[in-house]
Amino acid sequence: MTAATPHVPAGTHLLVTGGAGFIGSCYVRDVLARRDGTRITVLDKLTYAGNEANLAPLLADAEQAARLVFVRGDIADPAVVGPLVAEVDAVLNFAAESHVDRSILDPEAFLRTGVIGVHVLLEAIRREAARAAAGERARAPRFLQVSTDEVYGSVESGHSLEGDRLEPRSPYSAAKAAGELLVQSYFVTYGLDVVMTRGSNTYGPYQHPEKLIPLFVTNAIDDLALPLYGDGMQRRDWLYVSDHAGAIDFVLRHGEPGAVYNVPGSQELPNRTVVERLLGQLEKPWSLVRRVEDRPGHDRRYAMNGDRLGALGWSNRVGFDEGIAATVDWFLANEAWWRAVKSGDWDAYYGRQYGARLAGSTEAL
Ligand code: NAD
Ligand code: TYD
Secondary structure, three states: OOOOOOOOOOOOOEEEEEEHHHHHHHHHHHHOOOOOOEEEEEOOOOOOOOOOOHHHHHHHHHHOOEEEHHHHHHHHOOOHHHHHOOOOOEEOOOOOOOOHOOOOOHOOOHHHHHHHHHHHHHHHEEEEEEEHHHOOOOOOOOEEEEEEEHHHHHOOOOOOOOOOOOOOOHHHHHHHHHHHHHHHHHHHHHHOOOEEHHHHHOOOOOOOOOOOOHHHHHHHHHHOOOOEEOOOEOOOOOEEHHHHHHHHHHHHHHHOOOEEEEEOEEEEEEEEHHHHHHHHHHHOOOHHHEEEEEOOOOOOOOOOOOHHHHHOOOOOOOHHHHHHHHHHHHHHHOHHHHHHHHHOOHHHHHHHHHHHHHOOOOOOO
């Protein structure tokens, strides 16, 4: 395989699990917009985080809509997964329970999707590998597991390398690490063609308002309190969503079989600075910010070394200034989208996560 010959060429058929979520839907929108003949089947359970409205812009375009099939189902259900995997050239697994705070409240769903679900996908690919070996199809689908920098745990100094120990500290990151280990074992034991990405904290349009940036932007628009955990000096390396989706696609096409690739962001910042920036753009006062009880086991810092992905040929395109401006503008222009997401079960979640915290909050100096 030369650099000029991608492992998965353009114009093939992809299965994108979790394609109605934040990053998965960006991937689907961006890849179909290339108009290169690629067909995508989305498999999504439509949990509270999945939203068919995230794919709605595609439906307005007949050429793109014709290359998209949506299936509602669970990656942990072999009866659903098997026939879909049999039809495709590659599987990209974005599906996961993705919010650390919810993993602290209720860990079980994280394990079901992050471990059993990954196992079901790998077994389906193993069956396709057997069919390929028997001459029933040209080759087995490539499998890309979307993982996270959180598997490294809190990184007090320096930058994580792909070979560093996995030291997850939340049920979310433990489930993601377990999923990775399963994928790695299927590469070693069964020789499946797998690649993995460890993405940094991602932000942008269509992100569920449970996460820091969209929660604070939408609360600030409504002059509601912004619950900052602890001293707000935790650091994250912010990655714009189209860069994350683009890096995943790049690794799908060019990544070495069995390899893991860090996908760092464009700027490492303490949370307080992120909040100052978005308040500045919204012209809202710092007095909205409340210091609340910290998240248990809160990782102080994530930071990764991106040399391996850089050497493969990828670099981010969107800096934090541009990305945060586009994100705040998107939330200002798409109130109907986020008000719908902040309805239904939202109030129950918000009360459980923030009720006591806000009641006991203090001024954030
Ligand atoms: P998200 O919560 O917005 O979307 C997850 C999607 O998966 C939803 O559409 C949901 O309905 C679907 N899903 C959940 N369980 C499922 C199941 N059992 N079967 C089928 N579909 C299921 O998450 P996101 O932020 O888009 O994250 C996508 C992936 O990227 C996840 O694997 C996450 O761990 C990883 N990641 C996220 C970030 C980030 O900052 N958001 C950073 C690095 C890695
Ligand atoms: P989050 O968006 O939940 O991502 P992650 O936990 O995967 O990094 O949180 C980003 C940072 O913001 C993290 O340090 C926790 C902090 N945070 C708050 O201070 N308050 C909040 O209400 C939320 C959701 C996050």
